[in-house]
């Protein structure tokens with residue numbers, strides 16, 4: 001995607017810098033990041049692109065291709081439109097970190113699916129900060145970019161998220177998963193299990209409770225840790241330690257502990273079948289212990305899991321609607337998707353394939 005001609009059309013001059021960042025799909029390690037735990041995301045092919053130039057004016061001007069709308073803002077006051085808060089938040093957090101931020105023209109174009117749990121907001125944040133690095137601040141490193149992006153989201157978009165999405169967008173590749181310890185930020189690349197390919201399907205269920213439900217789950221984890229006398233659930237020595245917790249805190253904590261164990265096992269280099277089984281277990285845990293699934297997602301995941309060419313499937317992202325990820329036998333994702341979406345439609349669901357992206361080997 002080359003946004004330069006469009007940048008010129010909108011702002012009357014070419015961009016001085018351009019940058020991109022991908023969305024991500026999380027393979028295992030859901031709701032573990034804000035508990036100092038382990039995650040295993042991989043980048044998706046879809047990206048967000050940002051073009052920038054210093055405009056010499058007293059304000060920033062942001063054009064979003066998807067909305068065909070331009071809005072102007074200064075760093076003194078947050079802009080109202082949702083997408084603009086992410087960009088504003090990144091620029092402001094970069095300034096707070098000591099980087100000079102002059103008034104800029106910014107052009108945003110993206111093919112990352114929005115609102116389905118594939119981190120379109122992190123892609124926008126990381127692309128913006130990468131653009132800033134190219135234009136002005138070469139010393140910004142990938143981890144620092146992820147940390148500024150996360151602060152932008154927490155401080156300015158109101159979601160008390162962990163660092164999974166921003167680290168994945170900033171550091172993950174599309175051909176290898178990234179094992180990340182969200183406490184130390186130690187990381188290592190992990191190959192996908194052999195003869196396997198990913199399929200990501202949108203359930204079509206809107207993520208209605210994503211904001212409130214997410215923050216409630218996080219508060220429950222913090223309360224569970226407090227009652228157990230540990231800093232975070234990462235520090236709980238084992239499942240037997242959870243016996244003293246009241247419900248639902250015990251179930252919430254059990255999900256976090258078992259999910260961390262699944263990530264670490266998968267990253268050891270297990271067989272494709274075992275990797276798939278860990279994904280299935282993860283879904284059951286998110287559904288029963290963490291209670292962030294929906295009836296539509298459960299139906300879609302069950303249909304995926306019933307396919308002979310699928311090793312495992314689960315919801316991905318925060319839950320409460322959005323997308324599911326399946327590990328399929330190599331070469332079969334399109335065939336699997338066709339069969340599953342037909343059956344899903346027969347039960348009233350309206351799904352669509354997100355990865356592989358349309359036109360990618362179909």
Ligand code: GLA
Pocket residue numbers: 026029030031032033034161162163164165317318
């Ligand atoms: C959202 C948040 C992440 C992470 C996931 C759940 O994507 O932004 O920080 O908590 O949910 O794993």
